[in-house]
Amino acid sequence: MTRSNGNSVEVENLVKRFGDFTAVDRISFQTRTGEVFGFLGPNGSGKSTTIRILCGLLRPTSGRAIVAGYDVVQSPELIRRNIGYMSQKFSLYADLTVFENLRFYAGMYGVPAAELRGRIDWALEMAGLRGRESNLTGTLAGGWKQRLALGCAVLHRPPIVFLDEPTSGVDPLSRRLFWELIQRMSGDGVTIFVTTHYMDEAEYCNRLALMNGGKLIALGTPTELKLGSIQGWLLLLECDRLGEAIERLRRFDGVRDVAVFGNALHLVVSDAAAAPAIRAALEADAISVTSLQPIRPSLEDAFVALTTGRGANCPSELPS
Amino acid sequence: MDDKTVVVRELVKDFPGVRAIDHLSFDVAPGEIFGIVGPDGAGKTTIMRILAGVLPPDAGAATVARCDVVGDPEGVKHLISYMPQRFGLYEDLTVNENIRFYADLFGVRRSDREARAAELLKACGMSEFRARLAGKLSGGMKQKLGLVCALIHTPRVLLLDEPTNGVDPVSRREFWAMLYSLAGQGVTVVNSTAYLDEAERCHRIALLHQGRLLFCDSPARLKSRLQGSVVSIVSSEARRIRDALAAADGVSSVVLVGDALHLFVDDADRRIRDLSARLIGNQIPFDEIVRVTPTIEDLFVEAVRKDSAHPAP
Numbered sequence: 337m338t339r340s341n342g343n344s345v346e347v348e349n350l351v352k353r354f355g356d357f358t359a360v361d362r363i364s365f366q367t368r369t370g371e372v373f374g375f376l377g378p379n380g381s382g383k384s385t386t387i388r389i390l391c392g393l394l395r396p397t398s399g400r401a402i403v404a405g406y407d408v409v410q411s412p413e414l415i416r417r418n419i420g421y422m423s424q425k426f427s428l429y430a431d432l433t434v435f436e437n438l439r440f441y442a443g444m445y446g447v448p449a450a451e452l453r454g455r456i457d458w459a460l461e462m463a464g465l466r467g468r469e470s471n472l473t474g475t476l477a478g479g480w481k482q483r484l485a486l487g488c489a490v491l492h493r494p495p496i497v498f499l500d501e502p503t504s505g506v507d508p509l510s511r512r513l514f515w516e517l518i519q520r521m522s523g524d525g526v527t528i529f530v531t532t533h534y535m536d537e538a539e540y541c542n543r544l545a546l547m548n549g550g551k552l553i554a555l556g557t558p559t560e561l562k563l564g565s566i567q568g569w570l571l572l573l574e575c576d577r578l579g580e581a582i583e584r585l586r587r588f589d590g591v592r593d594v595a596v597f598g599n600a601l602h603l604v605v606s607d608a609a610a611a612p613a614i615r616a617a618l619e620a621d622a623i624s625v626t627s628l629q630p631i632r633p634s635l636e637d638a639f640v641a642l643t644t645g646r647g648a649n650c651p652s653e654l655p656s
Numbered sequence: 657m658d659d660k661t662v663v664v665r666e667l668v669k670d671f672p673g674v675r676a677i678d679h680l681s682f683d684v685a686p687g688e689i690f691g692i693v694g695p696d697g698a699g700k701t702t703i704m705r706i707l708a709g710v711l712p713p714d715a716g717a718a719t720v721a722r723c724d725v726v727g728d729p730e731g732v733k734h735l736i737s738y739m740p741q742r743f744g745l746y747e748d749l750t751v752n753e754n755i756r757f758y759a760d761l762f763g764v765r766r767s768d769r770e771a772r773a774a775e776l777l778k779a780c781g782m783s784e785f786r787a788r789l790a791g792k793l794s795g796g797m798k799q800k801l802g803l804v805c806a807l808i809h810t811p812r813v814l815l816l817d818e819p820t821n822g823v824d825p826v827s828r829r830e831f832w833a834m835l836y837s838l839a840g841q842g843v844t845v846v847n848s849t850a851y852l853d854e855a856e857r858c859h860r861i862a863l864l865h866q867g868r869l870l871f872c873d874s875p876a877r878l879k880s881r882l883q884g885s886v887v888s889i890v891s892s893e894a895r896r897i898r899d900a901l902a903a904a905d906g907v908s909s910v911v912l913v914g915d916a917l918h919l920f921v922d923d924a925d926r927r928i929r930d931l932s933a934r935l936i937g938n939q940i941p942f943d944e945i946v947r948v949t950p951t952i953e954d955l956f957v958e959a960v961r962k963d964s965a966h967p968a969p
Contacts, residue, residue, distance in 0.1 A: 372914070377824075378796070378824035378825070378826050378827070379794040379795050379796050379823075379824050379827070380794050477697070478695055478696050478697060504850070505695060505696035505850045506695055506696065506850075507694070507695035507698075507865065507956075507960070508695070508852060508953045508956040508957050508960070509956070509957050509960045510695075511953075512911065512953075512957055515911075515912075516911075516912075519912045523895060533822065533823065533824050533825065533828075534851060534853070535825060535853060536851070536852065536853045536951075536953065538914075539913050539914050540912075540913055540914050541914050542914055542915055543915075557914065557915040558914040558915055558916070559890050559914075559915055559916065559943070559944075578836065578840065579836070579837065579840035595829055595833070596832060596833060596836045596857070597856065597857055598856060598857050598858060598859060598874075598875055598876075599859060599874070599876070636825050636829075636853070639825045639826070640825055640826055640829060643825075643826055644826055
């Protein structure tokens with residue numbers, strides 16, 4: 337059964353139970369065609385289970401999921417032919433040449449013989465691997481390997497590509513090049529579905545969904561999540577004797593969370609007006625404060641606040 | 657130099673066909689959290705293994721807590737705890753049994769180990785999992801258990817090779833809270849990571865690229881070296897803005913980042929005025945235009961781009 341209304345992924349009341357454990361608990365969302373959609377969540381949040389369902393590898397217990405126009409229960413094999421999948425641990429064959437890897441994946445994805453040469457040329461161009469067709473894949477630097485993996489994953493022109501921590505371990509320059517390629521593909525109408533633990537990868541997404549305990553707990557642009565996740569204020573504190581400062585702040589009424597960042601602390605407070613009192617309390621303990629000011633939450637601050645409830649709307653859940 | 661816990665001088669290590677470490681020098685002070693930062697293949701693991709006394713260098717010198725890693729590799733092992741990427745947890749033993757095993761291995765007295773284990777497990781939020789099999793723990797908890805086992809004795813120097821790989825942000829914060837608390841007690845921490853957002857948490861970092869040291873300093877001082885500044889524009893029409901502003905005066909590059917654009921400019925205050933006027937003139941809607949702090953990634957990209965000796969990746 338096929339249907340198409342401009343959304344490349346449509347998920348409605350999706351549930352997956354393993355015995356009496358509910359891994360995915362009635363989640364619903366859509367991705368728009370051509371968007372870079374980030375799917376985030378801590379270990380055990382139901383994120384990987386959802387991806388396995390969307391790739392047609394696992395049957396849901398109930399609910400519905402349509403990917404690239406196909407129902408995951410009715411046509412899992414059509415889904416697998418209409419998606420691309422690439423992970424950092426993508427299985428390129430190290431002892432095959434660049435060209436042989438491309439030809440292998442073209443065969444696997446059923447690229448028609450008439451298009452084969454053109455698609456391989458396209459992938460070589462995109463990955464910047466022209467002239468290196470006969471190099472052994474195992475000898476390529478990380479950035480090239482990663483772009484070759486992307487090329488292999490999209491040889492059959494899938495309308496949607498799943499990326500699992502795609503830039504893990506590659507150098508920053510290659511990482512930027514990679515995201516430029518992804519932005520170009522998304523500009524051409526390919527939907528990009530990214531899963532990652534790394535917030536610097538999540539920053540590259542147009543919209544983010546956050547899973548926790550099997551439920552979808554937040555959905556929005558990175559800016560919306562940063563601004564909407566924290567009820568109250570985030571303060572950046574620079575002071576000496578960090579360890580003692582943390583102890584003191586944990587006992588301070590109105591400070592909902594304390595996290596260390598290098599030589600500074602991030603504090604979540606109910607009211608920014610508490611700042612002078614915080615400064616006074618620290619100085620009373622002979623801790624000297626260099627700077628205390630409100631800052632915008634990072635995506636990681638948002639992630640932690642939303643998944644732990646710390647800093648979000650429930651001060652009663654603070655750790656003692 | 658006596659006050660430095662780790663001293664590395666002109667270290668070189670070759671593997672067949674590749675120089676993994678190329679004349680590397682740096683120092684780490686007591687109680688410092690020092691990050692060895694770089695992509696896969698930069699030489700991070702090689703450096704860790706040399707410091708742990710399990711891999712001899714081809715040239716150069718390194719001391720850990722004044723012990724020479726080349727001359728006295730056995731001596732080093734009593735002063736450090738080394739957590740390699742695949743830490744040897746016994747999956748069919750419980751959390752408690754794993755801890756007991758490492759306590760025996762490190763020769764920790766029975767009277768000391770119980771209190772120490774309880775304290776460490778509490779710090780990483782694992783007290784209620786003591787009877788669980790290690791194989792049944794999530795990735796984040798396995799990493800934390802690895803750290804607990806590595807810390808069951810009190811090392812002078814803790815060597816961690818990519819300790820937070822595959823660990824989610826919540827567990828990663830707990831992990832870092834433990835590291836800061838150890839550093840506060842005077843333990844020197846040397847950890848490696850491929851992630852530049854992790855690097856921002858270290859007191860000081862060494863940025864490695866192909867076995868060579870690009871920079872070594874605190875994240876704040878490294879960022880202040882970056883010439884120019886970064887302006888972020890949030891807009892639903894990011895692509896139109898990129899096309900409209902990519903060639904604007906004072907803009908050296910534009911990166912699309914999610915629902916925003918980052919523009920590298922010579923002078924933020926001046927360019928924010930020019931650029932917003934231009935967007936309004938072109939009737940391109942935007943929600944916000946602000947100066948943002950550059951990241952270590954920005955610095956790294958700049959440095960590698962300028963490094964003409966470096967072939968394009």
